[in-house]
Every structure is written in C-alpha cells, then in structure tokens.
Amino acid sequence: MTYLHLGNHFCDNPFQLNHSLSGHFFPMKPQIIELLSAAVATLQDDGVLPSELSVSIQVENTRDKAHGDLATNLALMLAKPAAKNPRELAQLIVNALPVSALVEKTDIAGPGFINFYLSDASTQALVTQVIEQGERYGHNSTGAGRLVQVEFVSANPTGPLHIGHGRGAAVGDSICRLLEATGWQVTREFYYNDAGAQINNLALSVQARCQGLTPDDERWPEDGYRGEYIVELADSFMRGDTVQSEDQQFTGTGNADDLEAIRHFAVAYLRREQDLDLKAFDVNFDVYFLESSLYDDGKVDAAVERLIANGYTYEDGGALWLRTTDFGDDKDRVMRKKDGGYTYFVPDVAYHLDKWQRGFARVVNEQGADHHSTITRVRAGLQALQADIPTGWPDYVLHQMVTVMRGGEEVKISKRAGSYVTLRDLIDEVGRDATRYFLVARKADSQLTFDIDLARSQSSDNPVYYIQYAHARVCSIFRKLAEQSGSWHVSDGLAALSSLALDAEKDLVVLLGRFPEVVNNAAAQHEPHQVANYLRELAGDFHTYYNSEKTLVDDSEVRNARLTLAYAVRQVLANGLTLLGLTAPEVM
RNA sequence: GCGCCCGUAGCUCAAUUGGAUAGAGCAUCGCCCUUCUAAGGCGAGGGUUGCAGGUUCGAACCCUGCCGGGUGCGCCA
Structure with a gap:
C-alpha cells in the first residue's frame, strides 16, 4: 500500500526518491498517485471537495485484467466528505486528471473504482529500466545506510541445528537480504549462552561418555543429553582433536576428569558443527555474541545497578525484583535469585542495551514463538533503564513450530531423547534450495508441516x-x-x-x-x-x-x-x- | 484459568494489510512433445473463509462472544 497524505503533501513511499530521474516513468504507482493528487487539488480549488482533507490515496494492482492495470478506490473514500455518489465523483476525478503519457485510458467501474490502463510507452520504459538497473532492479534506498542488526538462529551449543533453527536461519537471512536491498546496513548476529546450566548439563553428558557410561547406567547424569553426537564428541575430546569454529578454537585434553576442558571443547565442537550446517545452508554471520562476555565485561552488573538506581526494583523474599508491571507485564519478575544468580532475562536486557549503544537504529530479533514471553520483559527492562530507547524497540519476528513428517508420522524433535531430524539431514535429503524455499515461502507466524518424504520422493515437483x-x-x-x-x-x-x-x-x-x-x-x-x-x-x-x-x-x-x-x-x-x-x- | 499466534478447496499454503467473481501447488480426471528444455502448458471438478452477531458503500481481514489447534504463564534458559 502506498500512501500520500494530501494535507501536507508528504509522501512516505520509498519510490519518491526516484521521481527526480527525468525520462523514467517508473515505478508506476507513485506516478498514478501524483496524477490523482493533482486531480484532488483541482477539485478542491473548484470547491467540489472540501479544502481540509486527510485521506491517503491508495492505488492497487488489479486482480482481474478486466479492471485495467492499476486501480484506485479514491472516489469511494471521498464520496462521503464530498457528499456525492461515488461514481459521479469518480467521473469528476477522471475529468480533472492531468494528461500523462503513462496512461492509455481510464474507466469507471463497479461501485466507483477508477481503473487505469497503462500505455505501450510505459511498458517499454519499464523493460528498459529493468535492464538498465540489472541486479539493483527492485532495490531502493529507504534505509539510507542506517544500521540495522538482525539477530537470528542464536541456538545454544548443546546440539546440532534442527529444522526449527533452519526456519529461523532461512527467514532471518532473507530478511537481512531484503533490508540490504532497501538500503540498510545489516549486521547478522548470532547470540548464544556458553556458560549456563544447559551447558553444564552438556559437559556432564560428554564427561559421562568419556568415562564409558551409557544412558542406561545408574551414574548417567539426570536429564543428560543422550544423542549419538555426544558419543562422537566424547571420542573426539579423548583423541585430543583440535576444533575450530567461526568464533571458537579448542583442543581436547583427553582427560575425562577435567570437566572445564570438556565444557570448552564441547562448546567449540558443537559451534563448529552448527557452522558447517549454516554454511551448507549458505547462511553467514558477522558477529557471534557470547552471553558470558556480558558478565566478563561487567555489562550485566552495570545494567542491574542502573535499574536499581532508576527505582524500578525492590527486594522481596530474599530476591531482587523488577517492576515490569510498570511497562505492561502482567506480573513483576525476579532479577536476582535468592542464591545470588541472575535470571535469564537480565543478561538479555544488558545485551539489548549493548545493541542500542552500538548504534543500531533498528534491531530485528528472529526467534521461535515459544520464546515470545521474553519480548515484554526485555522491552520493559530497556524502558526501565531510561536510556531513551523507543518503546517498541526492538522488533521481533516470531516463527511458529515446524512439524516434521516422515513415513506419514510426525517425527518428534527431542534433543535429550536423541531422536530428531537435523538441518543437515534435510539439506542432504531434500537439497539446500528446496529446504530453504519451503521454510521461507510461508508466513512465519503460521505453523508449517515439512513432509520429508514428499520433499524427497517428489523433488521434481x-x-x-x-x-x-x-x-x-x-x-x-x-x-x-x-x-x-x-x-x-x-x-x-x-x-x-x-x-x-x-x-x-x-x-x-x-x-x-x-x-x-x-x-x-x-x-x-x-x-x-x-x-x-x-x-x-x-x-x-x-x-x-x-x-x-x-x-x-x-x-x-x-x-x-x-x-x-x-x-x-x-x-x-x-x-x-x-x-x-x-x-x-x-x-x- | 489468563496472555500471544493460528483456523481459507481432500492436503500444503496465498490473498498486494478493508476492495470488484477468495487464488496457486499437490492429489483426481481429460488434452498438448517433429516446434527455443514436458522440472512445462491448456482445460474440468473441488468453498457458507471454524460458528454466531456487529461496524460500512464493501469483511477471509476490523470489534464482541463462543468452538477447535498450537504455544507461553519457574527464583529454568
């Protein structure tokens, strides 16, 4: 939809920038809007339309060829303020339209739509434009070089990427490409927790494998990761392999008692696996951001102190609470637990403050819809910091679950049970382009079913x-x-x-x-x-x-x-x- | 129970964000390779847009209430 506000002749469509390029007729919509705008102004001068009007001119692509190439509902929208019936008003608007080489003819149809038929000259000019602009055809400069960060995938290094991550990767990367095409300077960022309880669980699971234990063993860690990849990881550690990922490097010590070394190795190993998956998917990141660095750099403490200083916190039951209800949350949230540790959203707030301080005019967080409850908390925390961060910042794109079907049955994705379809499996079986297409071709906020058999057996379809x-x-x-x-x-x-x-x-x-x-x-x-x-x-x-x-x-x-x-x-x-x-x- | 997302052809999904007769692909049926690649094209059937109200020139889309599916609602991340 393209809008032109008649009152102040402010046009917020991105194509206006191109209007100064004389000799180019395109894009067409803004040109038609200009013609209509001129017609409206004429009718205002003639007293047919009231001088005070606040209407956005909408020109749409016709669904049906019989309705011409472009159409506007302007007469329908102005019928009431003009106190005229729509078809009559449509005729007045058409009469007032300036002559243009762009338009072959117009007609009035239905309840009062004005249909535009484009001239041959305009189609010829359009083909010329496509060819002259080449790879840049379709791009614009709306972003004007401003900085935008897109955070996506952000999988914790506790296992290979699954199809849900794949959806995030496909959608997030395409959003980046779209933002780049519209003039933004994009930073692709991957955030992960490299030090929390889940990582500890991972390390214990690998250690157990290093010690030759199996999930059936009594000494197997409670809730340990049972997947086969843990065995391979343990073997690699014991062999003393060196693993190198985009942002990590570590050499296995072969000492099954050294839990700290196992933890470092496991993180580097799984990050490398994820990198290989992403590379196979043709998705690349500019920044890998470690949650632990927020603690190391004192950014978590700084954020907490600022929240306390701003008066949005209180102590209760031995814990420190943030008054998120001041910012639309349905209850206040614990920041610092009785045991002294911070809850997960505190580093998240510190992380987003850091993003803001890095100068990103916009931030888009692409993540699974199962984490949507974080949105209110992060935004509340950012507002409580009183750092002049806009209320709705950052943006979120949430994708719904992907259900994987194989053999007519749903494949449950469970990391701990070890039964799941990895992104790599899909790329190998279905092909990269087809996998990406399936994951990006539907609206993110609707659940999607990915039928592996269908995608594989009928790949030509x-x-x-x-x-x-x-x-x-x-x-x-x-x-x-x-x-x-x-x-x-x-x-x-x-x-x-x-x-x-x-x-x-x-x-x-x-x-x-x-x-x-x-x-x-x-x-x-x-x-x-x-x-x-x-x-x-x-x-x-x-x-x-x-x-x-x-x-x-x-x-x-x-x-x-x-x-x-x-x-x-x-x-x-x-x-x-x-x-x-x-x-x-x-x-x- | 409360919050958020979704509900459209048998299946998977669109619908230019309120526009004209709701469209594609699979699947089913019938045609088109001596012609630039048949991974293609042409045609047929298939719908009370979950249900019921409301708003207006006009609703799949906006409002209200139900029904159904998903997901959140930890001093877990």
Whole structure:
C-alpha cells in the first residue's frame, strides 16, 4: 500500500526518491498517485471537495485484467466528505486528471473504482529500466545506510541445528537480504549462552561418555543429553582433536576428569558443527555474541545497578525484583535469585542495551514463538533503564513450530531423547534450495508441516524448481540463439521494444513492474514469503507465455523485442531468488 | 484459568494489510512433445473463509462472544 497524505503533501513511499530521474516513468504507482493528487487539488480549488482533507490515496494492482492495470478506490473514500455518489465523483476525478503519457485510458467501474490502463510507452520504459538497473532492479534506498542488526538462529551449543533453527536461519537471512536491498546496513548476529546450566548439563553428558557410561547406567547424569553426537564428541575430546569454529578454537585434553576442558571443547565442537550446517545452508554471520562476555565485561552488573538506581526494583523474599508491571507485564519478575544468580532475562536486557549503544537504529530479533514471553520483559527492562530507547524497540519476528513428517508420522524433535531430524539431514535429503524455499515461502507466524518424504520422493515437483526452471529456460533460449549463430545486443533489443504487441507480453511487463513494491513491502513487514509468492506468479506467467509464443522467430524486430523481454524476466527472477537465498541455475 | 499466534478447496499454503467473481501447488480426471528444455502448458471438478452477531458503500481481514489447534504463564534458559 502506498500512501500520500494530501494535507501536507508528504509522501512516505520509498519510490519518491526516484521521481527526480527525468525520462523514467517508473515505478508506476507513485506516478498514478501524483496524477490523482493533482486531480484532488483541482477539485478542491473548484470547491467540489472540501479544502481540509486527510485521506491517503491508495492505488492497487488489479486482480482481474478486466479492471485495467492499476486501480484506485479514491472516489469511494471521498464520496462521503464530498457528499456525492461515488461514481459521479469518480467521473469528476477522471475529468480533472492531468494528461500523462503513462496512461492509455481510464474507466469507471463497479461501485466507483477508477481503473487505469497503462500505455505501450510505459511498458517499454519499464523493460528498459529493468535492464538498465540489472541486479539493483527492485532495490531502493529507504534505509539510507542506517544500521540495522538482525539477530537470528542464536541456538545454544548443546546440539546440532534442527529444522526449527533452519526456519529461523532461512527467514532471518532473507530478511537481512531484503533490508540490504532497501538500503540498510545489516549486521547478522548470532547470540548464544556458553556458560549456563544447559551447558553444564552438556559437559556432564560428554564427561559421562568419556568415562564409558551409557544412558542406561545408574551414574548417567539426570536429564543428560543422550544423542549419538555426544558419543562422537566424547571420542573426539579423548583423541585430543583440535576444533575450530567461526568464533571458537579448542583442543581436547583427553582427560575425562577435567570437566572445564570438556565444557570448552564441547562448546567449540558443537559451534563448529552448527557452522558447517549454516554454511551448507549458505547462511553467514558477522558477529557471534557470547552471553558470558556480558558478565566478563561487567555489562550485566552495570545494567542491574542502573535499574536499581532508576527505582524500578525492590527486594522481596530474599530476591531482587523488577517492576515490569510498570511497562505492561502482567506480573513483576525476579532479577536476582535468592542464591545470588541472575535470571535469564537480565543478561538479555544488558545485551539489548549493548545493541542500542552500538548504534543500531533498528534491531530485528528472529526467534521461535515459544520464546515470545521474553519480548515484554526485555522491552520493559530497556524502558526501565531510561536510556531513551523507543518503546517498541526492538522488533521481533516470531516463527511458529515446524512439524516434521516422515513415513506419514510426525517425527518428534527431542534433543535429550536423541531422536530428531537435523538441518543437515534435510539439506542432504531434500537439497539446500528446496529446504530453504519451503521454510521461507510461508508466513512465519503460521505453523508449517515439512513432509520429508514428499520433499524427497517428489523433488521434481518442488515449487522452487518451477521458479528456477523459468530462469533456466530463459538462459536456454539465449544458448539456442548462439547455436543458431544469432546475436542480440541490449541497444538493438531496447530499440525494438515497440514490437511487443501481445497482451501476454504487456501483462508480463506490468508484473515485472510490481517487483520493487513487493521487495519494499516484504522488507518493511519482514515477510520474505511475499517474494516467494511473487516469484511463483512471475514464473507461472512466463511459462505460459513461453508455451504460447516462440521467442526465436524469423522477424528480427519481434525476435529482439522478445529476447529483451525474456532477459528482463530472467533478471527479475534472479533478483528475487537471490533475496530468498536461492540459486538461479542457468541449466537444469 | 489468563496472555500471544493460528483456523481459507481432500492436503500444503496465498490473498498486494478493508476492495470488484477468495487464488496457486499437490492429489483426481481429460488434452498438448517433429516446434527455443514436458522440472512445462491448456482445460474440468473441488468453498457458507471454524460458528454466531456487529461496524460500512464493501469483511477471509476490523470489534464482541463462543468452538477447535498450537504455544507461553519457574527464583529454568
């Protein structure tokens, strides 16, 4: 949705920046909005519309071709303030529209919609724009180079990554790509607890394996990790292996009594495993942040002291409490336990203060919805610090659970029971692109079912291949052209664009024109699945066109025009696939 | 019991955030390879958008109440 507030002519859509580029007609929506805005101003001068108006002009892409290429509901929204019936007002607006080379014609339909039909000149200009902007087509500079941090995955090093982490990785990384495409300077960050009770449990489990114990043994630690990977980890430690992860390095001492060494080794070992998983998934981080460093650097104590100084804490029952109810929580929370240790959200608050102090205008935390209760606490703690942090800071994107199906039955993911499907399993069985696509192609806040058998046995039916195939098909056309000793040059192609005469061709171009808006919305709303949906639609339209019209025809004008269109489609498919972290294969 | 998320075709999911006749993919059925790659295309069937009210020109979307699923509600992380 694009808004233009008539009152002060403030336009908050990101495309306005491009308006100064004379000679470019696109993107189309803001141009139409400008025309409508001028028409409204005229009607205000004429006294048809009241001079005081606070309405946002909405131009939408039509769902149905019969409704033109773009449409506005403006007359419906202004009917009441104008005291006119919508269709009559629509006619007045149409009459007041400035002449534009962009618009072929308009009509009034239904209850009072104004439909716009774009001119051939506009579609030709759009193809030109796609090709001139290349990899940057669809990008904008909304972020203006501001700093944004996206924290995602943030799995504790107690086991391999599972499919839930995979969803976080796929969604988080795509959000990063979208933010980069909209002008933000992105830091990808991975936060983990390397010193808590869970890590201690891990160390005890590994130690037990080092001592040759099994989970059936009486001396096996209560709630110990039982997975096979613990055995391999213990063997590696006893062999004296050196493990190197992105942020850790440690050599096993081979001494089963040295619990501290085992703990260090286990963390480094599992971090390395996670790194390999993430690398196989093509997800990379800029910063690995250790919870222990917050304690080492005194940042936890500093945050606590500040909360006390600000008067938001009190002692009760031997514990220190934070008055989170002052900030919308339903009950106050313990900060410091009777035993003197801090509860988990205290370092979390210190961590986010640190993020703020690092200068991130925005922070997006992508995490599992099962941790959503932390949101209120972290935000409350940040407000209580009185550090001028905005109320709704940071942003959260929560993904719902992934249910894994295999053999028609749900596979329970339990780290301690040791029965689960790792992310690596999926990548090996299903393929990286298909796995990423499945995890990123649906809204994060709905639960998803990942059927391994389906994804594996019918891999050729995976939707990602449908999109990638469209890309490969365009590449194939150009290979065929070369085989026939034909040639195509950008300048010839652009000059021939007036030969794109078919409705199917124009519709395809209009769809290409929607891409910048899709990217912008997906980025602003942190919803990569919108890009996936768009690509499906674009690929579908291209496949249909490909089947109905031959590109390499004898008429050189038509051939050049179609090759140029195909080239533009390929470009947009590639740009979109990149935003999802998927490859754009030239041959399939 | 309270908070948050979800409920759309047999299944998995969309629906440009309040727009026009709710759309795709699987699955089912019928067509199209001598033609740039059939991992493709064309066509058919399939719906009271969980239920009931309300708001307005207009609701899958917003409000209220139910029903059903998920997940949180520790001085665990």
